[in-house]
């Protein structure tokens with residue numbers, strides 16, 4: 001299968017990335033993600049060797065080994081990483097053209113436990129027109 005290239009960027013343009021073969025977009029409604037994003041996290045995971053990041057990132061650890069990355073200038077929420085895994089997640093909103101990435105897993109919060117409610121592979125997230 002050929003590699004699909006994706007570009008991503010923050011609001012001010014200081015932080016950007018080029019990634020190959022992003023996974024489908026997953027959604028997490030856990031308390032940490034709600035507090036971090038203002039509502040819920042929508043992100044796509046990629047192998048760390050398949051992404052090149054430019055710009056200055058401010059990392060914040062929500063707990064040991066788990067960190068969110070923000071553009072150091074505009075504060076855009078760009079990345080999430082579990083240090084024990086060889087992957088990094090890019091926020092769905094930072095992707096310039098999602099090229100119809102599919103819908104991954106949706107995590108909902110129920111009685112303080114994060115549960116996986118469904119994996120919907122038949123639905124597609126429509127590529128959004130970029131403002132450029």
Ligand SMILES: [Zn+2]
Pocket residue numbers: 010011012013014015071072073074075076
């Ligand atoms: Zn920025």
Ligand SMILES: [Zn+2]
Pocket residue numbers: 028029030031032033034041
């Ligand atoms: Zn979460």
